[in-house]
Amino acid sequence: MAFNGPISEVFPTPQDADRSTVSHVQKGFKISARKLPISKSGPIDEMSNSLGIPVPEMIFGDNMVSIEHLATGWRMEFNAYDALDRVDKTDKNMLKVAYSQEWSSSREKTHEGIKEVVKPFDWSYTSDYKGTVTHGKGFELQKDNSDPIPLELLKRPEPILFFEEVVLYESELDDNGISLFSCKLRVMSDRMLLLCRLFMRLDNVLIRIRDTRIYVDFVLRQVIRDYTEKEDTFDNVKKHLLFSGKPPNDLTIALRDPNQIVPLLPEVSHTLESITIS
Template sequence: MEFKGVINEAFPRPEDLISFTVSHVQKGFKISVRKLPISKSGPIDEMSERLSIPVPEMIFGDNMVAIEHLATGWRMEFNAYDALDRVDKTDKNMLKVAYSQEWSSSREKTHEGIKEVVKPFDWSYTTDYKGTITKGKSFELQKDNADPIPIELLKRPDPILFFEEVVLYESELDDNGISLFSCKLRVMPDRMLLLCRLFMRLDNVLIRVRDTRIYVDFTLGKIIRDYTEKEDTFDAVKKNLLQTGTIPTDLTIALRDPNKVAHLIPEVTHTLESLTVS
């Protein structure tokens, strides 16, 4: 196939992003997803300058997931820039590896052309990002977790009308593990669930899972946000895997799969919020 056009031209152009967005409308709610290739060097450098930190090796800067209530205009989205903007930009929460000094030095040289990016930050790209409300009212914290996500309703064999999985960023932490932020959603006739997950594994040190679940009841116009932080040592998670029947030869694969370890990691933080649009 012959390539026609300017090689250095930005792709996609900002004005073209809407054409790469797929949407599904269900009972007054519009759910939109955009999935594009890894960002190119120009947008990467621009994002690093704006954030004042180097971005992960695999950054999907144009990807996003959004939920909009058409009648009121209320809108919430998840995107890579806002997720990374919640990464600690100091050395307060910086994790250490066996050769941390060499690792830090190498990371500072990742974007040598950006002179501003020299200060330490959380190299694990751990974020407490829970989404961005771009229009409309904010969530209200629920006292005593009185109205949780109705799991039993989600277990019903309802038809799935729309399903997508979107990666916002990924880093292999200089071959010391992985930090992955992704979103997965499914839309049923009367409700939907969006799970945005940070999975961070620093080999021989620590494993973290941070989950944001957005549940929408289309009929009631009720939206629940459930946020959980889980964390444990690498060795403790390995031990738990073995105790639950994982054979030693499968440990490496299991430790790379957040679905196999998330339920084995103790919860350290949990908040429940909700709002109603009408």
């Protein structure tokens, strides 16, 4: 489907979810991903009304990633609405920079037909969303972090049986950076890893990364959730990139790549949770 096609072009609707969802079943677990075009104005307004905040410019309201254990019905998913519902809806964590009020006002005008959306909120769309358990028991905190994700097993050169990458929302922060929430998964024979990442870069101010890793051992029926928050000032990240030997001409590209940035950011918070499905 061409996004630059005629206005009369018919876009997929939520009713097309079944044929727009791809799935893979591996040892009793069903892993699914759905990718549809950017939401249209009607669903966007409904979502903004329900959330109580303007949504990002690029919202993929029908996209999702899910993991389901078929025998027990245990299921968790990642979706745009629940991710945005974790954005701070007060001015408590709102970034205080020179153009924040101007940016907020511009977004309010965009949604001026929506009532009660003109209150302060974290306009950087930073979310601590870790996924939604839609059926079955929730995760339990590992107080001593005794059972982390087995990285050595993930480093094995195993065939990837299923791979998907799904964007939930994106904002260019009024051309002052980016806030992007996306999910990437890979499934191997005995295990899988799902990485959902919030990458927020506010130019000349701050860079944040919020990573949620979901590791599933299909044989043991164990699910581990690893959540990490990292952030640093924009200037510090630029200095680290230069000190690492990055040529000045390559800085712009590096600052747009979270994979290059994440090793440079200090850890702010880390939690480890797990469940065994039975």
